[in-house]
Amino acid sequence: MDNALDVRNLAKDYGDFRLRDVSFSLPRGYIMGLIGPNGAGKTTTIKLILNLIRRDAGEIRVFGLDNLAREVEVKSRIGFVHDTPCFFEHLTLQNVAKTIAPFYRDWDEVLFRRLIHDFGLPPRKRFAKLSRGMKMKFALATALSHKSDLLILDEPTSGLDPVFRRDLLSRLLGFIQDEGKSVLFSTHITADLERIADFITFVRDGKIVFSSPKDEILGAWAVVKGGPEILASENLSLFKAVRRREFVVQALTADAAEARRRLGSGAIVEQATLEDIMFYLSKGNGHA
Amino acid sequence: MTAALEIRNLRKHYKGFALQDVTFTVPAGTIMGLVGANGAGKTTIIKLILNLVRREGGDIRVFGREILAHEKEVKSRIGFVHETPAFIEDALLKDIAAAVAPFYPKWDWPLFRSLIGEFGLPLDKKFKKLSHGMKMKFSLNLALAHGADLLVLDEPTSGLDPVFRRELLERLSGILQDEGKAVLFSTHITSDLEKTADYITLIHEGALVFSLPKDDICDSWAVVKGGAELLDPARRCFFRSVRETPYGVEALTSAAADVRAAFPSDVVVDRASVEDIMIFFEEGAPHA
Amino acid sequence: MLNHMLKDLRLNRRGLLIFGSFYPLYMGFFGSRLSTPTIAAILGAFLYGIVPIIIFGREDRFKASGFGLSLPTTRREVIRSRYLLSWILMAVCYLAASVLMVVMPGGKLGLSNVFAVRTILISLTSMTLLFSTLMPLFVWLGMAGLMAFLVAIQVLGIVFMLLRFVVGRSVIAVVRALPRAITAAVDALGPAGAAAAVVALLVLINVISLAVSTRIFAKKEF
Numbered sequence: 001m002d003n004a005l006d007v008r009n010l011a012k013d014y015g016d017f018r019l020r021d022v023s024f025s026l027p028r029g030y031i032m033g034l035i036g037p038n039g040a041g042k043t044t045t046i047k048l049i050l051n052l053i054r055r056d057a058g059e060i061r062v063f064g065l066d067n068l069a070r071e072v073e074v075k076s077r078i079g080f081v082h083d084t085p086c087f088f089e090h091l092t093l094q095n096v097a098k099t100i101a102p103f104y105r106d107w108d109e110v111l112f113r114r115l116i117h118d119f120g121l122p123p124r125k126r127f128a129k130l131s132r133g134m135k136m137k138f139a140l141a142t143a144l145s146h147k148s149d150l151l152i153l154d155e156p157t158s159g160l161d162p163v164f165r166r167d168l169l170s171r172l173l174g175f176i177q178d179e180g181k182s183v184l185f186s187t188h189i190t191a192d193l194e195r196i197a198d199f200i201t202f203v204r205d206g207k208i209v210f211s212s213p214k215d216e217i218l219g220a221w222a223v224v225k226g227g228p229e230i231l232a233s234e235n236l237s238l239f240k241a242v243r244r245r246e247f248v249v250q251a252l253t254a255d256a257a258e259a260r261r262r263l264g265s266g267a268i269v270e271q272a273t274l275e276d277i278m279f280y281l282s283k284g285n286g287h288a
Numbered sequence: 289m290t291a292a293l294e295i296r297n298l299r300k301h302y303k304g305f306a307l308q309d310v311t312f313t314v315p316a317g318t319i320m321g322l323v324g325a326n327g328a329g330k331t332t333i334i335k336l337i338l339n340l341v342r343r344e345g346g347d348i349r350v351f352g353r354e355i356l357a358h359e360k361e362v363k364s365r366i367g368f369v370h371e372t373p374a375f376i377e378d379a380l381l382k383d384i385a386a387a388v389a390p391f392y393p394k395w396d397w398p399l400f401r402s403l404i405g406e407f408g409l410p411l412d413k414k415f416k417k418l419s420h421g422m423k424m425k426f427s428l429n430l431a432l433a434h435g436a437d438l439l440v441l442d443e444p445t446s447g448l449d450p451v452f453r454r455e456l457l458e459r460l461s462g463i464l465q466d467e468g469k470a471v472l473f474s475t476h477i478t479s480d481l482e483k484t485a486d487y488i489t490l491i492h493e494g495a496l497v498f499s500l501p502k503d504d505i506c507d508s509w510a511v512v513k514g515g516a517e518l519l520d521p522a523r524r525c526f527f528r529s530v531r532e533t534p535y536g537v538e539a540l541t542s543a544a545a546d547v548r549a550a551f552p553s554d555v556v557v558d559r560a561s562v563e564d565i566m567i568f569f570e571e572g573a574p575h576a
Numbered sequence: 577m578l579n580h581m582l583k584d585l586r587l588n589r590r591g592l593l594i595f596g597s598f599y600p601l602y603m604g605f606f607g608s609r610l611s612t613p614t615i616a617a618i619l620g621a622f623l624y625g626i627v628p629i630i631i632f633g634r635e636d637r638f639k640a641s642g643f644g645l646s647l648p649t650t651r652r653e654v655i656r657s658r659y660l661l662s663w664i665l666m667a668v669c670y671l672a673a674s675v676l677m678v679v680m681p682g683g684k685l686g687l688s689n690v691f692a693v694r695t696i697l698i699s700l701t702s703m704t705l706l707f708s709t710l711m712p713l714f715v716w717l718g719m720a721g722l723m724a725f726l727v728a729i730q731v732l733g734i735v736f737m738l739l740r741f742v743v744g745r746s747v748i749a750v751v752r753a754l755p756r757a758i759t760a761a762v763d764a765l766g767p768a769g770a771a772a773a774v775v776a777l778l779v780l781i782n783v784i785s786l787a788v789s790t791r792i793f794a795k796k797e798f
Contacts, residue, residue: 037449038421133326159446161325161476162563163570188449191479275450275479282451338646341797364648374639379587387583391647 002064004028004150004182005049010058012044017206019044022058024201024211026150029179031172033193033214034186035274036203037282042186045203046154049184050080062150076105079143083155085135089128093138096127097145104146112145133164140171151175153185157192165189169196190274194218200274204281210254222256223276225249226267235262241284252280290352292316292438292470293337299345300332305494307332309346312489312499314438316351317467319460320499321481322474323562324491325570330474331371333491334442337472338368350438364392367431371443373423377416381409381426385433392434400433420447428456432463439463441473445480453477457484478562488562492569498542510544511564513537514555523550529568540568580649580657581664588631592665595630599623600669604676608683613695614755616677616685621702624669628662629710633719642798655715655793659786662711666703693767697758697774704778708785715789715796 003025010022019041026032034042047053049060051067060067062074087096093116101107116123119137121130130138136156143151151172157165172183173196187193193200194214201211210217224230224239228249231242238259239251252272253259260269272280293314300307307329314320322330335341337348339355348355350362375384389395404411407425409418418426424444431439439460445453457480460471475481481488482502489499498505512518518530518537526547527539540560541547548557560568585592603623607616635641644654674690677683689695714722761770 035450037451038419131326155447159443159476161328161566162323162478163325163567165476166563166567188447188453189477189479190450191477275454278450279454283455335642335798340642340645342795359650360648362648363646366646368643368646370642370646372639373643375643376587376634376640377638378590383586383589387586388647390579390582391649 002028003061004030004063005032005184006059006061006064007045007049008059008061010045010048010060011056012048012053013056014044017041017044019048019206022203022206022208024208026182026184026199028182029176030198031176031183031185031196032199032201032211033197034184034201034203035188035190035193035278036186037278040203041206042203043154044206046152046184046186049152050075050078076146077149079146079148079151081136081139081143081151081153081156083158085139087127087138087142090126092124092126093121094123096138097142100142101146106147108145108147112141115141115144133160136160136164136168140168144175149181151181151183151185153183155187156185157187157189165192172196190278193274202274202277209281217274217277218271220256221252221254221272221277222259222269223272223280224251224253224259224263224267224269226263230263230267238262241280243280243284250280250284252277252284289316289467291349292318292351293472294349294352295333295337295346296348297346298333298336298343298348300336300341300343302332305329305332307336307494310491310494310496311346312496314470314472314487316470317464318486319464319471319473319484320487320489321478321485321562322472322489322491323476323478323481323566324474325566328491329494330491331442334440334472334474337440338363338366364394364434365437367434367436367439369424369427369431369439369441369444371446373427375415378414380412380414381418382411384415384426385411385430388430389434394435396433396435399435400429403429403432421449421452424448425452437469439469439471439473441471443474443476445475445477453480460484478566481562490562490565490569492566497565497569505562505565506559508544509540509542509560509565510547510557511560511568512539512541512547512551512555512557514551517551517555526550531568531571540565577653577657577660580654581661583644584631584658584661588634591631591634595627596665596669599627600672600676603673604680607673607677607690608680608685611684613677613685613689613692614698617695617699618702618754620670620673621699622706624666624673625703625706625710627669628658628665628707629714629722631665632658633714633722636719645798651794651796652790655790656786659711659782659789662707663782666707670699670703693771694755694758694762697762697771698755700778701754701758701774704781708781712785712788712792716792 005026007025008023010019012019017039022041022045034045036042044053048055049062049067051071063077065074067074088099091099097112101109119141121134121138121141127135127138140156157168160168169192172185175181176183197214199212200214200217202209226249227247230249230251238253238255240254241252243250256269256271263269291313295313296311298307298310305327310329310333322333324330332341336343337355339359350365353362355362385400389397407429409422409426409429415423415426428444445456448456461484463469464471485502487499488502488505490497512527513536515536518527518539524530526543527541530537530539544557603616603620607613607620610616635644645651677685677690678687710722713725717725758770758774761774764770765773
């Protein structure tokens with residue numbers, strides 16, 4: 001079974017920021033979440049996949065097709081939702097659809113109308129008059145209406161209230177019921193990822209920290225809390241990051257089982273949330 | 289001790305929306321999270337506290353002083369951060385600070401400068417050159433540097449990565465070490481609230497749903513899942529909201545203990561998160 | 577109030593530098609080429625009167641007004657300090673332009689012309705009329721609204737000019753009425769008397785304008 005997305009050794013140099021050696025894969029039928037601090041390279045990576053910017057090195061394959069060599073074909077199979085959807089502000093929704101439909105070989109007008117209706121979007125309303133959440137939904141409707149097999153969303157839930165977010169996320173889940181379809185989305189709201197993502201890719205400073213199934217991550221990474229003794233030299237290699245606060249040490253490990261084995265009752269070992277992982281890697285003092 | 293913020297019977301209406309008799313209190317030494325769907329009224333309430341819009345009825349007191357009668361005094365104790373921080377775009381950060389400082393009797397330059405250092409803000413840069421996160425940090429810096437006793441923050445974490453969000457929340461908790469202070473912040477990211485807030489206030493369509501200590505919400509509100517027995521009219525008084533799903537019936541209750549007592553054990557009673565509650569209010573069929 | 581004025585000055589340094597130097601320079605040069613001071617007085621007033629509105633309009637443009645109002649202040653204070661600052665700015669521009677008009681090489685107007693009581697009164701009256709009308713409109717409609725209003729006035733002006741062919745009366749006559757009135761006052765009351773009477777009237781107009789602006793501003797929502 002080929003992957004929806006294969007990224008190998010991707011590199012892009014902006015001078016003061018560099019994306020290096022970025023490699024990850026998204027198997028078909030799954031949802032991958034892309035997380036990382038602001039400026040880490042998430043949006044750059046997405047733009048490279050869509051060929052909105054030119055890569056310096058590496059390979060990107062969508063459904064096995066090179067995204068540069070087979071650009072048109074690849075793009076017709078990708079549905080993209082930008083974090084600030086901008087279509088033609090002064091056009092009504094149905095006119096926006098009429099304008100973009102001809103670019104897609106497989107535009108499904110019936111499906112589009114049904115989605116618009118399900119999402120509660122009035123077709124004769126001007127795009128500019130929609131709230132942010134509605135704009136997001138509209139962008140999603142158009143992305144879904146041209147039979148895309150890979151949905152890529154950049155910060156789709158930012159600024160949306162929990163009700164909208166949950167709705168959007170459940171639609172994404174509905175999308176992948178068809179096993180040929182896949183989703184890649186970047187977000188800051190890790191709770192959303194923990195809810196629906198199958199795979200998580202963490203980008204930091206232009207590099208991939210990890211790209212693994214979510215359950216594996218949550219099973220393996222943990223926050224270890226204890227006294228200073230847990231930082232004994234034989235244990236240091238366990239920890240990816242350490243945070244000291246007076247007499248309390250909090251450390252992040254990528255090997256929870258090993259930490260439990262070595263430290264036993266001398267420390268508390270708690271499953272790390274995605275947020276914990278991001279936080280400690282950014283703030284703690286790195287080791288190993 | 290005088291409450292930091294007391295709101296009573298607040299009323300305001302716009303076309304298609306009305307704030308109805310909103311009443312709640314933020315005790316000194318606490319953090320209150322304000323939640324609600326987009327358009328529920330959170331920003332309106334915050335603007336009314338700052339007198340950016342005119343109220344039509346009700347009373348707002350900050351540390352016992354009515355805000356309209358003592359506008360200057362009250363505002364000198366409030367630190368405000370807007371959802372989208374806006375200043376004159378081409379002004380330098382240091383000019384903005386110098387322009388704002390004289391208004392506050394308790395402005396603390398050493399504190400301002402140390403926060404600038406901590407946040408990594410470039411004083412000589414123009415405001416428009418900052419990223420959204422930096423703008424937020426600067427806005428917060430101004431609010432903290434004048435020794436505000438009540439911080440009022442409108443969506444301070446929107447668009448910010450989890451690392452910074454956590455830092456911000458830790459800092460807010462730190463501020464409350466001084467028991468004379470208080471924080472009110474509105475947010476969509478309910479997971480942040482559940483970690484930091486002491487009180488949570490939920491607004492739905494202009495009306496207050498509840499304003500309670502977080503622990504009370506955890507103890508009393510629950511999502512009940514079961515079958516048709518939940519629809520029994522005689523027992524509906526337990527539920528705030530009931531809805532049918534493809535898998536059975538779900539209901540929201542604010543009296544979890546009573547429900548556990550009244551229903552047979554094959555009904556599942558789970559702690560409701562703030563998000564669950566919000567979603568029920570938006571989607572479930574309410575009934576008196 | 578001082579805090580407000582300093583704040584507006586600090587934050588708008590760039591704008592002030594550009595407009596505050598360009599307009600006086602322009603008028604200083606242009607005015608010096610004229611043989612009578614009246615046109616310069618009236619035209620100059622239009623330019624200086626706009627400067628404060630452009631400056632305050634920047635806050636409007638950047639949507640920064642909300643923050644300004646969250647500072648420990650009342651709306652009354654804000655609008656009052658704006659009026660005061662506006663007059664200071666207009667006075668500085670006017671003075672600078674007038675001095676330039678006199679000292680500009682090849683200038684035809686002399687000190688006695690530019691700083692004649694009549695000329696000063698015409699300038700002050702023009703500035704007052706313009707500013708006192710525009711400021712409440714600006715407070716009410718914001719920058720965008722004001723622009724729309726000014727465009728509408730232009731259209732009206734064109735209509736009047738066309739009407740001239742029908743009515744047979746020149747639009748210039750309306751504008752001429754102002755200097756004529758001032759001249760009549762100076763003749764009737766003497767320079768000191770006229771100055772006192774006119775200035776009293778101008779102060780009254782400003783006070784009314786401030787009252788109107790304050791009322792509008794107090795009700796405005798941000």
